[in-house]
Amino acid sequence: MHTILLVDDSATMLMSMSGILKQAGYTVLTANSGDAALNTLKTNKPNLVITDLNMPGMNGIEFIKAAKSNASMRFTPFVMLTTESGASKKDEARAAGAAGWLTKPVVPAQLLQVVKQLAK
Numbered sequence: 001m002h003t004i005l006l007v008d009d010s011a012t013m014l015m016s017m018s019g020i021l022k023q024a025g026y027t028v029l030t031a032n033s034g035d036a037a038l039n040t041l042k043t044n045k046p047n048l049v050i051t052d053l054n055m056p057g058m059n060g061i062e063f064i065k066a067a068k069s070n071a072s073m074r075f076t077p078f079v080m081l082t083t084e085s086g087a088s089k090k091d092e093a094r095a096a097g098a099a100g101w102l103t104k105p106v107v108p109a110q111l112l113q114v115v116k117q118l119a120k
Contacts, residue, residue, distance in 0.1 A: 002047035002119040003027040034058030048119040053082035077118040
């Protein structure tokens, strides 16, 4: 089964999304910041990364740019997860390398559909 990395500064979001994905049979890694996620990527190669946009320190867009600068992550799909829905933020996320966008609070069926489509 595929491995998903979840990056969010909210422990509640990590726990909720982890539960949904684990119940569906996915292996889940979690990180509570962009820096922690970059450390996780040094030793793990997930099939998909779902990251929050607004986090203290490194935001989700900065995290995607940093992760994608590593050749081994160049083709890994990233999904932005946020409460924001503005077109300019979506464009900025796409330019950084995001393949998709989920809005909080995430609907379990929508989360699983996006993961199924993108996790290869």
